[in-house]
Each structure stands twice: as C-alpha cells, then as structure tokens.
Amino acid sequence: MGIANVAYATLVCLCAGLVTSHGIAAGTPMSAGALSAQLADAFAPHPAVVHLPLAQLAGALPLGPTLRLYAITDQPGLYVMHAPSLAAQGAMFSRVVALVERRDMPRDRVVSMSAIVASARRFGEDPAGLTAGNNFSTARIAQFFDVAQRQHVSLTEGERALQTLLAQWGLIRQEAGEGGMTWQAASAHDFLVTIPGTGTGPAGEVIDTEVRAAILSHELGHWRYFSDPAYAEACRTFWWHQLTYTEREALTEELTSMGYDPSDRIVIDELQAYLLHTPARFMPLADVPGAGGVDIARVKRGLELSVRNVGKNAGQ
Known part of the structure; x- marks a missing residue:
C-alpha cells in the first residue's frame, strides 16, 4: 500500500516506488x-x-x-x-x-x-x-x-x-x-x-519535490479509501459489478507483478489510489491489448463516475 518500488529507469512504479523523469542517478549506498x-x-x-x-x-x-x-x-x-x-x-x-x-x-x-x-x-x-x-x-x-x-x-x-x-x-x-x-x-x-x-x-x-508530491497524493488516496465508507463501497461495487472478469483478472495480474498481494483487499485499494490519486506521468498501470485486455482510460472514467455519484448522493 505504499507507492511502488523506486526501481525503474524513467518513471514509475508506485507503491513499490517512484523515480523522476530525470532517471536514476548513480547513487552510493547510505552508510x-x-x-x-x-x-x-x-x-x-x-x-x-x-x-x-x-x-x-x-x-x-x-x-x-x-x-x-x-x-x-x-x-x-x-x-x-x-x-x-x-x-x-x-x-x-x-x-x-x-x-x-x-x-x-x-x-x-x-x-x-x-x-x-x-x-x-x-x-x-x-x-x-x-x-x-x-x-x-x-x-x-x-x-x-x-x-x-x-x-x-x-x-x-x-x-x-x-x-x-x-x-x-x-x-x-x-x-x-x-x-x-x-x-x-x-x-x-x-x-x-x-x-x-x-x-x-x-x-x-x-x-525530488515533484516525486514526493506524487507519493503523498497516492498515499492520501488510501486514506480516503480507509476513512470514507461510501467512497470505499463505490470502489468495491465498481470492481465487482462494472468490470468484467477478464478486466479484473488482467488488473490483478498487473498489480501482482509489482509485488502486491492479489487479495481483493489490496487490489481494489491500490487500483483506486493509482487511477484517481496518482499523477498521470507516474501511473504504472498500462493498457492490455486483445479481447481479454484492459483499457485503463476507460476503467478510470468508470471509476471516477462511480465515486462522483457517491458525492452527489451524499449532497441530496
């Protein structure tokens, strides 16, 4: 549930880590x-x-x-x-x-x-x-x-x-x-x-400060999921009722490849933190082509709509 490992050469990967677009410097281990x-x-x-x-x-x-x-x-x-x-x-x-x-x-x-x-x-x-x-x-x-x-x-x-x-x-x-x-x-x-x-x-x-801000935004997304029961329920409902089995399977595989436990508790929480609370240039989830694939932009729009409706209902 953190932002992925800071191990890739140009951008990403959150909850296992982040790097800047400047790439990875040579760096020496801290004593x-x-x-x-x-x-x-x-x-x-x-x-x-x-x-x-x-x-x-x-x-x-x-x-x-x-x-x-x-x-x-x-x-x-x-x-x-x-x-x-x-x-x-x-x-x-x-x-x-x-x-x-x-x-x-x-x-x-x-x-x-x-x-x-x-x-x-x-x-x-x-x-x-x-x-x-x-x-x-x-x-x-x-x-x-x-x-x-x-x-x-x-x-x-x-x-x-x-x-x-x-x-x-x-x-x-x-x-x-x-x-x-x-x-x-x-x-x-x-x-x-x-x-x-x-x-x-x-x-x-x-x-740098930009990477730190991205990490903070992602982690605060987990706070929203933890502290707002209606928001969390909207995310779970979207996962179970609006995504197909093949989409859930593909997204779980992506997150598992980053080292996350494949349990629903972890996967749904990480999905919402990445899609809704992580700046686009630091987003590690990618489209999976083919009949059993995933269109990340479409998934993000659907999740945004689901949680937006929670806010509207709360205001009624």
Missing part, C-alpha cells in the same frame, strides 16, 4: 552510521508533532533530511510522517510492508531481513527502498509489533525507532492481555501515511 544518525531523532524524549490542516501540509514539508510527524487537524485520525530519507523509511517499514501487503510473504509471522532482501531482488527492487511511500492503519502497525513480540523476533534499529516514535506520539501502546503484554493501536480510526525526504535513494533513485 550504517549515516542511517543511524537519521533515525536518532526517533529516540528524542519529546518528538515534535505539527498540527495543521491538510491544505497546508504540502507547503510545510521540509526540504532536508528531517524526521517529522504531522497531525492533520481537519482529517481526524490522519497522521503523516516525513521520513528523513527513502533509506530511513525503508529501515522502519520494510518488514511491516512484507507482513501486510507483499504477495509472497506470510500474514502470520515476521520474516527475517534476509528473506526481505531475497524477495526484493526477485522483483528487481532494492530492499532498502521497498516502497516509496506507505499507508497503514495504526492497528496494522501494532499488529506487526505484536506478532514480532510473540515470535521473539529482534527488531532492527529502524523498527525500534518506529516503535518508539509511535508510542511517544500516543498512536500505539502496550496493554495487558490474557497471554501477557500486547501491542495495540490507541484508536481503530488512526491512519499513518509516510513519505520520504528529498534526495537520492539507496539504489540511486531521485526523490
């Missing part, structure tokens, strides 16, 4: 010391939270490698984390992504970092930049920490930083349960979007 320095702010005793309306968010994002959390005042439950860099974001979230949405990863256990590396390489991705952006309910993130705790899996430096941050911000907490202490979300309505700071990613991916 362990530099990454640790970027994550150090996560362990500060009073991490800053900026409260502002959504319309002011884009203008408030920092240009440098700054770790910051934004609480969106006119969208209750929405939080946006600005990670210092793509590498720092990956260090915090790669195994969360694997548990929640990757097609070849288990849903009931946290895999080793070596398994993450092997999986990323199968898709031609850099494991440090598994996603260019992320979106999770805080309940999903708490699930990750709870599963890891029950498995007695050691957290990485990035995962400990994430756990510390979210606990200090009051988004997750430990509670006593029948089997001992468990990790829980403070609210079932809280939702975290993450975007990377500008700069060069671990594989040389260029994250």
